[in-house]
Amino acid sequence: MFPTKSVENDRMVDYARKMSSHVAAALVLFAVLQIAVVAKTGGSLLMHFGIFLAIGGFSIAARGLERRWSxxxxxxxxxxxxxxxxxxxxxxxxxxxxxxxxxxxxxAVAGRLLFS
Known part of the structure; x- marks a missing residue:
């Protein structure tokens, strides 16, 4: 990754590294919010499996964004x-x-209505 010189402050900015940091932080926040929301809604085993799939999908999309910036x-x-x-x-x-x-x-609301 080659840093790019920023016009505004004449220092080198590595946008690929900055994007990688943002992607990592967003992925952590996404995972924590997924777990918190499902825990608060009293999620079933199926919803927990859905968390696994959602985090995996987000990770794949995030890796694509990192590759783009690289x-x-x-x-x-x-x-x-x-x-x-x-x-x-x-x-x-x-x-x-x-x-x-x-x-x-x-x-979660639909699941409770359908299966309760």
């Missing part, structure tokens, strides 16, 4: 463009890690 870091792209792409990629990453775990709540 690739972009090796390209000859201007610092301003890299910064804009970096900021644009942060929004869906953090949105998914904060919102997706709460999708278990309607699943």
């Amino acid at each position: 690739y972009l870091g090796r390209q000859n792209i201007g610092a301003d463009r890299l910064k804009a792409q970096f900021q644009a990629d942060l929004l869906p990453l953090w949105s998914a890690s904060l919102v997706a775990p709460f999708l278990w709540i309607p699943v």
Whole structure:
């Protein structure tokens, strides 16, 4: 990964490394929220298996994002463009890690209605 010189403060910024840190933090937050939401809803064994699948899917998507930034870091792209792409990629990453775990709540409600 080749650091890119930032226009605003004349220091080297390694966007691939920064994205990797964001991906790791988002994955931890995603996993913790998944577990907390399912635990609060009194999740069944099937919901716990769903957690396993959801975290696995998030990990695969996150690894793809890391690969993309590893690739972009090796390209000859201007610092301003890299910064804009970096900021644009942060929004869906953090949105998914904060919102997706709460999708278990309607699943838990539907499960209770169907199987209670």
